[in-house]
Amino acid sequence: MTEDQLRQILREIRSGALSDDQALETLRKLPFEDLGFANVDHHRTLRQGFPEVIYGAGKTAEHVERIVQSMLPGNHNILVTRASTEQYERVKKTVPSAEFHDVARAIVVQRDMTVRGKGTVFVVSAGTSDIPVAEEAIVTLKVMGNPVEQLYDVGVSGLHRLLHRRERLAAARVVIVVAGMEGALPSVVGGLVSAPVITVPTSIGYGASFGGVTALLSMLNSCASNVTVVNIDNGFGAGMVASLINRA
């Protein structure tokens, strides 16, 4: 329902075209979205320069293409997560400027280059196998206008590379830590910075890593009090929350 329709109702109330009882009934049934409620998502998109995220997994290439097309009229960025090359090939035909980040498994249509983050988001990951999840976070961060720094392959049992970057790390406004196995890295990083640390457990590991559950539990129990956790392998979620914090 548009504002015009609402003004029309007002006119009908004034003109008596709607009786008191009819008016009451009409008001009572006003669809919620007309009262601003339904537009939260839309407003958020406009305010944040981030239009829509499509979860690619399980969708056909055609389906993804059609959704992307429907978003073109706006001028904001588009992100497809968990995307396949097949989906990308299809999208590219319609939107030649679309790019594919294969490690992150993400399709990006970047039209708005505004820097919106107030500071840098630092992404640290523990092992080479955690990189796809870290890259998903980074693609999300960039498509939302954040300056990003990254440090990969930081083992807790070989901390020097982390300590070497300590000052850059401490300068970040938000830190994302991606780790599988025992998930100990977040506690160490949490102790080095006073920024909020968002941690992402990954499903990488063998034996009793249980598809990321060990890392998840470890992060939830971190002794560092500036640490929060998102779901296993949820690089996108970490990127989203970090962006929101970095813009605030």
Place this chain on the structure above:
Amino acid sequence: MTEDQLRQILREIRSGALSDDQALETLRKLPFEDLGFANVDHHRTLRQGFPEVIYGAGKTAEHVERIVQSMLPGNHNILVTRASTEQYERVKKTVPSAEFHDVARAIVVQRDMTVRGKGTVFVVSAGTSDIPVAEEAIVTLKVMGNPVEQLYDVGVSGLHRLLHRRERLAAARVVIVVAGMEGALPSVVGGLVSAPVITVPTSIGYGASFGGVTALLSMLNSCASNVTVVNIDNGFGAGMVASLINRA
């Protein structure tokens, strides 16, 4: 090692009192804390106006009292979490200004009233039994200088009270949601605001709530992408992270 000691080493290098090899050896062995590393915690405390948090559970009243006393020389606030009345009685003898928040089970010595948060932190809790955890978050937020608003007893199956406060909620800079049982509230709140939402699962519930695990899993799987999670019943942690975000 103080800066004075380090300057003394420099003087000995210059005077030749330390040979090259001796100097190399001395430098190689410099304790890490002398290089600024060890002072992270201290610096963080000073910069944030928040000195030290004591986890009260399992400590004797005497032990808590002694730690609190050792912190008095500074001028920052002191927070004892999971505290008992017995611990409070003891602390109060030494520090008459200490206050006890019995619902939150926290002792607070508030000496620094500076408002440090840039906006409001909104704390929502689902049921009356989640209140102790929500109160722990609020005490933490206040002792760290945040303006706080709160809304208690918001059921997902009776959303109107939440929707009624929608505008205040949307104006908050950070939102904390405390919920047990099925932990569905965070997804609803996450959809109403664009601020970061920190969720705290609580161990309240019966049957298959498994001491908070159901709420925890539910929150980790939230379909709202601005949601992160801290440990079960960890109101303090949520308050800490929200404070860090609110100051950034």
Place this chain on the structure above:
Amino acid sequence: MTEDQLRQILREIRSGALSDDQALETLRKLPFEDLGFANVDHHRTLRQGFPEVIYGAGKTAEHVERIVQSMLPGNHNILVTRASTEQYERVKKTVPSAEFHDVARAIVVQRDMTVRGKGTVFVVSAGTSDIPVAEEAIVTLKVMGNPVEQLYDVGVSGLHRLLHRRERLAAARVVIVVAGMEGALPSVVGGLVSAPVITVPTSIGYGASFGGVTALLSMLNSCASNVTVVNIDNGFGAGMVASLINRA
């Protein structure tokens, strides 16, 4: 044993062809089904206009075809759940009127179109990936003669579409909610209606969704008191129970 056989026994008792002891022995050994016990299933089928359900998974196409054939003499509907296209191809040769619902993975032979439900059953599902389970529920509902309404892709973090349909929802006699991930939708729906709400957790999700366990636990702990739960992905079961309620 037919009634005729039973009357024959009576005759033999009367005629003395069966002595007292023989009669006692005969009665003692009467197969249970002859006493009405065994016919419960059959009676239920006849009374409800729903003959037989075949669980297709793990059966060969031939096996399914043969079972369907054996059911043709009656005049009721036939439903094969968890069916494959291969099974369908085979059944179609024998029963040309058989239809395949590929999203629901169900073969239906609909011969009885009687409307048996007293009201509408409303099926709500949370995400696009929950649709196969929702469709299985809908196919089941239709084959059992229920008027059905449906609303797909209702996110808890974007409630307006649900609230928009609130009146239709409130008018339903039974509601089925299908959801994966955090399973929060049932609590919200449960709060909007006073009809019984049957919830189906789905195995869709990633990270700590654990193949539907998170949604299952969340639903069992729902704060709405009109909610019950069936097994993970059990769209058929939800459709069955909803049909029974709707006919009562």
Place this chain on the structure above:
Amino acid sequence: MTEDQLRQILREIRSGALSDDQALETLRKLPFEDLGFANVDHHRTLRQGFPEVIYGAGKTAEHVERIVQSMLPGNHNILVTRASTEQYERVKKTVPSAEFHDVARAIVVQRDMTVRGKGTVFVVSAGTSDIPVAEEAIVTLKVMGNPVEQLYDVGVSGLHRLLHRRERLAAARVVIVVAGMEGALPSVVGGLVSAPVITVPTSIGYGASFGGVTALLSMLNSCASNVTVVNIDNGFGAGMVASLINRA
């Protein structure tokens, strides 16, 4: 906001006391409950003759008393679940007609005796230790105006008592089965009736019964397709859902 207030707004629109823009703003901010949304709970209560349920566990006797008092003006029934004798003693002072069902741990103020259920609800329980949960279901059923039959102590390994009551069971409009241990009873009962069967796993048992989880899993996997499940020990929930079905 009352209807009177809404009519006042209409008058002001008509009189021009509210400009178009003011009117738009006013309408946009109408609290949701004024549009009928918030009154769902209240309407449900009035329509069903069931006012309010208080979860007694963890509340002080004073708190329970105060809530009960605030409900007295209406004329519907009041139910306090998981209540203590102490809470009852307190409530009784204010409401002498209050009754205590000690096995069910429930306080009942029954003022409305209307029979609302269209048929009988049959409650079956497996062992003597499941009785408190079964009684909670029965108290809930009665306070909501349902005719109730019950059968206690029905072991799966001694089915005759169940089979003996088979006809009464088959005549019920809804069946509730309460069982701990291996939770096998629901499948047997489910096979004997064509009514919906609501099952309640109980936390009774030892060894690998895991506080009701074994019974819960068993019930979820029941081979009978008319079975749904509520949370462990949730006799109240089973009673609620059965009442809703029995009134529909």
Place this chain on the structure above:
Amino acid sequence: MTEDQLRQILREIRSGALSDDQALETLRKLPFEDLGFANVDHHRTLRQGFPEVIYGAGKTAEHVERIVQSMLPGNHNILVTRASTEQYERVKKTVPSAEFHDVARAIVVQRDMTVRGKGTVFVVSAGTSDIPVAEEAIVTLKVMGNPVEQLYDVGVSGLHRLLHRRERLAAARVVIVVAGMEGALPSVVGGLVSAPVITVPTSIGYGASFGGVTALLSMLNSCASNVTVVNIDNGFGAGMVASLINRA
């Protein structure tokens, strides 16, 4: 070490060829198997007319063939469990009398037809998908010389077929119950007989059956006190234990 070797040691002791100290040392080092300990397995095989069981899974066809060949000199039966057709093809070349039970996935070389069981072993299974496990039990029982009766596809929610066979069931010396899903059948069967009931949970099921864990827990918690449990899908184990009981 053979008895001959032991007698040789005795001779050397007597002749003084072994000094006291040498003799002590020799005795102290006597390999355990020479003392009868190591031969337990062999003796058991001979006494029971059951030579050796080969667990086929994960072994190459050649490996299985070679093990079977090494067992041919004896005259007892040979059983390969979890066998593949490929393994069977290979074994058949060497041992033309080998038979393959494809449902049970077992290769049998039956050379000893002696009936060793004192009574009948009755095998009951719940669903068609439990049949492979039930067949593994039956093949094991037959190869060990037990008279076997069987009853398949006995649903708890349709007990009449089971009750119909009640007398045969009650006459069995041992009963094996194979069931997946909710695993309720064993309790019902356990209540009908006074023979020991060995139950086998199967990994068949969907949703919250968790690969047999639900059935396993249900069986362990059976209210019938004549029930014991073997591992999930372990038809062979059930057959073995039943054979031992039936011979005792």
Place this chain on the structure above:
Amino acid sequence: MTEDQLRQILREIRSGALSDDQALETLRKLPFEDLGFANVDHHRTLRQGFPEVIYGAGKTAEHVERIVQSMLPGNHNILVTRASTEQYERVKKTVPSAEFHDVARAIVVQRDMTVRGKGTVFVVSAGTSDIPVAEEAIVTLKVMGNPVEQLYDVGVSGLHRLLHRRERLAAARVVIVVAGMEGALPSVVGGLVSAPVITVPTSIGYGASFGGVTALLSMLNSCASNVTVVNIDNGFGAGMVASLINRA
């Protein structure tokens, strides 16, 4: 229904007092127990010389006393498991011959001393803390007329005491193994004997023993193929099954 009543029905059929239709209806409604079905439990008791077992936990002393009294008219043995001293004091007043086995927590009224077991049942337990469970098994065995041998405190890491009794063990007709912690003892015992081995995991242990789950899983996965498992701490169940095997 007694045989007399059934003969009366026969007479009425013969005399024509019951018409065909009336007779049919009467036969159809014959209560199941009258057909022998309901008397299974009773017959089992009489045939086995074991009347009734009362699960004492959670029952009042009065309740236990009353049940015991109602069993006195028969002449068989009575066993109360999980009994308290309070229950015993009460029972003793009525039945002076009642004995209390405090380690086993069992009340026994032994009136029938007949030896019914064909051989010896051997009970082995791993640690001193497993003894109460082992004793419950032994009391059960004795009250059912089995000769019993026992061997306590047999550690897997100190096998000599077990091996020392190897011959007695091998002579047993059934073996019960009670073990907590890692539950390794059953595999070792299973390898030493060819009798059926019934294992009871106990809830004794600390750390990752998880209240007996580790022992339970270990026993289910035993590499010895003559091993079956009963529920955690279920000494009574093990004694029951062993008795049934030993009588067969």
Place this chain on the structure above:
Amino acid sequence: MTEDQLRQILREIRSGALSDDQALETLRKLPFEDLGFANVDHHRTLRQGFPEVIYGAGKTAEHVERIVQSMLPGNHNILVTRASTEQYERVKKTVPSAEFHDVARAIVVQRDMTVRGKGTVFVVSAGTSDIPVAEEAIVTLKVMGNPVEQLYDVGVSGLHRLLHRRERLAAARVVIVVAGMEGALPSVVGGLVSAPVITVPTSIGYGASFGGVTALLSMLNSCASNVTVVNIDNGFGAGMVASLINRA
């Protein structure tokens, strides 16, 4: 059986008092302990200067006292773990030199002060609440003659205290790390030393620490390859293994 008895057998063989067959039979039945097998434990004790460990939990004070008394004739040390003050009071009456380590909950009778460890064992613990477990390890180490160093209260989020002691740590021959919560400390320590690191998860923590399971899983998945794990809270076990390594 003593060596004397064995020599007696030899004499009888030589003298012909034992025939060949009798000798064979006698040898075959030689109790295992006589062949050296049974004395493993005893020999280990003598060789290692460590006689016997008593697990105190669940034993009466009298029982502990009696066991300690029976060990007095030897001259080695005695250790009672999980001991109570009551047990200590009792033991002290008999053995005045017995000492009680109340934090470690251990009674020690130290009579042999020999240093047997070849190097130092370093015990690191994460939090103050882990100290009882660390102390149990230290008491065990000392009673077995190891030089011990310790470092308590080392948080992963404040590594400087650990790094400060890095050289002492690197000089240790074995390192024990005791940690609860997220169990991240072992990975950091493992990276700093090349000695074997034995880790002990503790049951300390709240929320999703699950009584030590999180720390246990974290340690098992440590990225440091010199880390092994003992059971939750098993300080004694860690001390034992470290002692064995340190003596080798």
Place this chain on the structure above:
Amino acid sequence: MTEDQLRQILREIRSGALSDDQALETLRKLPFEDLGFANVDHHRTLRQGFPEVIYGAGKTAEHVERIVQSMLPGNHNILVTRASTEQYERVKKTVPSAEFHDVARAIVVQRDMTVRGKGTVFVVSAGTSDIPVAEEAIVTLKVMGNPVEQLYDVGVSGLHRLLHRRERLAAARVVIVVAGMEGALPSVVGGLVSAPVITVPTSIGYGASFGGVTALLSMLNSCASNVTVVNIDNGFGAGMVASLINRA
């Protein structure tokens, strides 16, 4: 930073080219690795004659080849674990002396044949399916210069083969036990030796073995006090820790 660079800084301090403040700043920022910290890994490699381990799983053949090439300049051994034949083919082109252990799935470039272990490491495995994990341990042990003995296919239910090798076992300096299923072997082995026993649970098994969790739990709860545990299937880790112990 090289020592040369550090000496250059010293020169600049002495010459006054660096002021006091500049020198302080420079020293404060010295990268940690320059202070010896970062070289721990490297030093360990040099001291132990073991350069680097590459975890092959998930890496491309090219990636593995490139890492191996970068390690060639040193003269130590190279180990690729979880390697594929494809990776091996590629490495072999560059390093013809590379060998592939296909059962262990390991590539080895052995250039340093020094024996570094002070004694023998004995590797025991329970079943044929545990051999790959045992072989990974053995390859690791050999590449690190340990004399190795092995004993495969030792069942707990047939202990004689183990007891036969008891003396060799007792002579080992470290023992590794690899076992799946119920994981009982470590307790038996632990009781036979006084050396440290490192146990590796394997993911082999079926039914309730849960991918190694049963064996893992069983080993953690071993009643033998010389037993520690590494992660499921972690043969490499066991080999590493055993090597460290054997060199100390």
